[in-house]
Amino acid sequence: MIRLLLLLLVSALAAGAAGVCAHPMLDWSPEEIRAVGRHGPWPPPPVQDPSNKVSGVPAGIALGEHLFNEPRLSGDGRMSCATCHQAGREWSDGLAKARGAVELDRRTPSLWNIGYFHWFGWDGAGDSLWAQTIRPLLDPREMNGGPNRAAELLRGDPALACGYEKAFGGKPVGDDERLLVDAAKALAAFQATLVSPRTAFDDFRDALLAGDRESASRYPLAAQRGLKLFIGEANCNLCHLGPRFTSGEFGDIGIPFFIRPGEVDPGRLGGLQRLAASPFNLLGRYNDDAAGNNTRRTRHVQRLHSNFGEFRVPGLRQVGRGGPYMHNGSLHSLEDVVRHYSEVSPDRLHSDGTPLVRPLGLTAQQSADLVAFLRSLDAEPPSRPAPAPLCP
Amino acid sequence: MRIAAALLGASLATPAWADCALGLGRGTGWVIFSDQHLMAFRTDPLRIEVGEPFALVVNVCTRRGGAAELVAVDASMPEHRHGMNYRATIVSKGDGRFRADGLLFHMPGRWEVTFDVRSGDESERLTHDIILK
Numbered sequence: 152m153i154r155l156l157l158l159l160l161v162s163a164l165a166a167g168a169a170g171v172c173a174h175p176m177l178d179w180s181p182e183e184i185r186a187v188g189r190h191g192p193w194p195p196p197p198v199q200d201p202s203n204k205v206s207g208v209p210a211g212i213a214l215g216e217h218l219f220n221e222p223r224l225s226g227d228g229r230m231s232c233a234t235c236h237q238a239g240r241e242w243s244d245g246l247a248k249a250r251g252a253v254e255l256d257r258r259t260p261s262l263w264n265i266g267y268f269h270w271f272g273w274d275g276a277g278d279s280l281w282a283q284t285i286r287p288l289l290d291p292r293e294m295n296g297g298p299n300r301a302a303e304l305l306r307g308d309p310a311l312a313c314g315y316e317k318a319f320g321g322k323p324v325g326d327d328e329r330l331l332v333d334a335a336k337a338l339a340a341f342q343a344t345l346v347s348p349r350t351a352f353d354d355f356r357d358a359l360l361a362g363d364r365e366s367a368s369r370y371p372l373a374a375q376r377g378l379k380l381f382i383g384e385a386n387c388n389l390c391h392l393g394p395r396f397t398s399g400e401f402g403d404i405g406i407p408f409f410i411r412p413g414e415v416d417p418g419r420l421g422g423l424q425r426l427a428a429s430p431f432n433l434l435g436r437y438n439d440d441a442a443g444n445n446t447r448r449t450r451h452v453q454r455l456h457s458n459f460g461e462f463r464v465p466g467l468r469q470v471g472r473g474g475p476y477m478h479n480g481s482l483h484s485l486e487d488v489v490r491h492y493s494e495v496s497p498d499r500l501h502s503d504g505t506p507l508v509r510p511l512g513l514t515a516q517q518s519a520d521l522v523a524f525l526r527s528l529d530a531e532p533p534s535r536p537a538p539a540p541l542c543p
Numbered sequence: 544m545r546i547a548a549a550l551l552g553a554s555l556a557t558p559a560w561a562d563c564a565l566g567l568g569r570g571t572g573w574v575i576f577s578d579q580h581l582m583a584f585r586t587d588p589l590r591i592e593v594g595e596p597f598a599l600v601v602n603v604c605t606r607r608g609g610a611a612e613l614v615a616v617d618a619s620m621p622e623h624r625h626g627m628n629y630r631a632t633i634v635s636k637g638d639g640r641f642r643a644d645g646l647l648f649h650m651p652g653r654w655e656v657t658f659d660v661r662s663g664d665e666s667e668r669l670t671h672d673i674i675l676k
Contacts, residue, residue, distance in 0.1 A: 185676075269594075389650050398594050400628060400649040447596040451629040451645030458628075507623055507650075 173368045177375045179359060186382040188360050191394050193353045193468075198266035198343040201440035202279045202433055203336045206343060210317040215341025216538040217314060218334055223304055224288060226252070226295035232287070232338065235259045238535055241473045242345060247480030251293030256410045258480035263469050266343025268399050269448055273462045273478040274422025275401060278449045279438075280339035282431040285331065302330035314541030332437045347468040348530040352378070355527070370527065376517075377524025385492070385511050385521070396467035396528065403460045404508050405495040406477050416479070419461035423454040471526040485525055489518045563604035563639065572600075575669050580604070580611055580660050582669055587642075593651055593675060596629070599643040603660050611662035616643040618656045618673075651675045 179187070197207060205211025218224065222231045235249055236242045242262035244250070249259040257273050265271070266280060277283025287293040288301065305315050305323040315323045318337055323330055351370060355378075358366035381387045390398050401419040408415040426432055426449070433446045440446075462478040476482040482491060493513040500506055513521070565574050565583040572585030584601040591597050603611045613633055619626040631643045648654050658669045 189676075389652070392593055392651065398649050400594065447645055448629070448647070451596070451631065451647070453628065453630040455626075455628070457625065 173365070174370065174372045174375075176364055176368045177372070177379065183379065183382065184359055186388065187356050187378065189393060190388075190396065191353060191356045191360075193349055193356075193394050194346050195267065195394055197346075200266070200279065200281075200339070200343065200445075201442075202438045202445050203281050203339055204439040205318050205333075205336050205340045208318060208340060210314070211319075211337050211340040212344055213341075213538065213541060214311070214314040214318045215337035215339065217311065217541055218301075218338050219341055220538070221304070221311075223308075224294060224296050224300055224334075226291075226297060226300070230294050232284075232294075235287075236262050241469050243473055245474070247475045247483075249293075251287070251290070252295050253292050255292060256416055257478050258475060260465065261469065261473050262342050262345050263347040264395050264466055265345060266339075267395055268397075268463075270399060270401075270422075270463060272422060274418050274425075275463055276422035276425040276429070278426060278433045279431075279445075280342060281332065281335040282429065282433075282437075284335040284338045284342070285431055288331070288335070298331060299327045301334035302327035305330050305334060310541045317542070329437075332431065335431075336439075348532050350468070350528050350530040352524075352527045371523060373520050373523035374527040375524075377520035377522070378527075380513075380517060380521055381524055385513075386507075387492075389507060390464045391467055397464045399464065401458065401461035401463055402507065403462075403500065404477075405491070405499045406460075406462075406479060406481060408460050410479070415460075417459050418478070419458040419463075420454065420456075423452065423458060426452075427454075467525060468528050469530070469532075471522075471529040485522050486518070489513065489521050489525075493518060563608055564602040567600065567602050573671055575658075575671050576606070577667055577669055579606060579665050579667055580662065580669065581606055582613075582658060582660065584658075584671075591648060591673070591675060594647065594649055596645060596647045599631075599646065599656075601641045601643060601658070602639055603641065603658075604639045605662045605665075609662060611639060611660050613641040613643070613658060614661050614666070615659040616646070616656065618646060618648065618654045620650065620652055621655050622653065623650075648673075648675050 200206035219232045222228055224231060230251065235244045235251070236259065237244055243259045247258060249255040249257060260273065269278070271277035271280055271283030272286070277286065288296045289298060302323070305311050312323055315333070319333055325333070351374070355367055355370035390402055392398055410416050431437055433449045438446065471485055474484060476485070476488045482488050492508070493511045495508055495510050497506060497509060500508055563581050565581065567583040567585055571589050572583060574581070574583045576582065580603060582601060582603040584599050587598040587600050599616060601613050603613050605611050616631045616633060617626060627647060628649060629645050629647045631645045633641055633643050635641055652675060654673045654675060656671050656673060660667060660669060
């Protein structure tokens, strides 16, 4: 008896020392295991954007990180990309509405895993990360930098000029628009390195696929129940799919259209109009992919009336550490988000067929489980060292 | 335009169909037919991923082995009554061979692909279901 007690005590101490806390395992069917498996593996391979000649190039990434923190890119010299996309706030700002030169109508999206998208911005007006990056640089409501600011900076600042030469293989002597695009490409190369860390969910997913019940049982029971709901009854994974938990496409989930009395945000419908009008889209002269293989989406996308009020499906990694939520920051917490899907009005969604979004009618327990699962997609990112000098 | 329900066919071969390259549908593709037309197609790449563009490589002819034209390709999710966010374009490769490029399924589930084909004065729509997981 004493031996048995000692054995139990040693086992408990060993488990505690390793930080192991086992939970009961739910039963997972082969179909469910396949569905869970489709949300990984994580992390994915590094981004390589063929439209951007400095994508994945260390010198381009280094220049981009310096430019990301550079307030001289803004009209008043006081705002950088990092003003709204803060590393300590999951590359967003924690505000319901973004604040540039004025308060905007949409929330600052997080930059985690941004390089893996194909459409950029809440309305998908950008078809490359570098093209999307140009918009806030120029927009009078945001950084208001003007079309010449990036070129003046790259030519006039010795460190940035040196960084440019390392990244692009020549001095910054092109015309202003070319240098603006190059600055945006370096900024995009940096942003594409922002890959969220592995999470408790990833450990569970890998263990479940490997048949490692011991490791899988470390995943909290509430998160397991929430995951079953996510891939099952609630059908969240119809849109929040794949390793990043997003289709990268667009949907209308019943958030009100109105931004002010009498004024609406058309979402994707307006984004497609801006995409077609942009000189920086992938069909233009700044696409570095001579073969044009990356233009298929841009060439074939169609603008439909149903795009009105659609916004890009956000990825869910690190979602519990961010917020407020939705494109307009109208929901404060994850609990509010789950309540929205539980109680959304079908009348607002105007669906002729089986609606993609319908009131789930979740119990309090189910809501808490879904939140527990979503929080298992969070992890503490490693601290970031200050960027090294461009040309020491 | 006559609407014809699509039938999933096996790899059939008769002398009248000898000029129609149905081999495209064997193994990795599909053969569908109606009273008027035969069609074989496969996807490129062979495995369709949610959210990734793909093309359809299509061979079409009449049941008598005559020339036929692929006029349009589209896809929708009947249960949800929505289509693709993308419009496919068709390039003729000659001899009843076509390539429809720019399709993209943005959700898992049942997608109904429609093929509008024409031969002489006859036009009809063939359909085929693809289940995407």
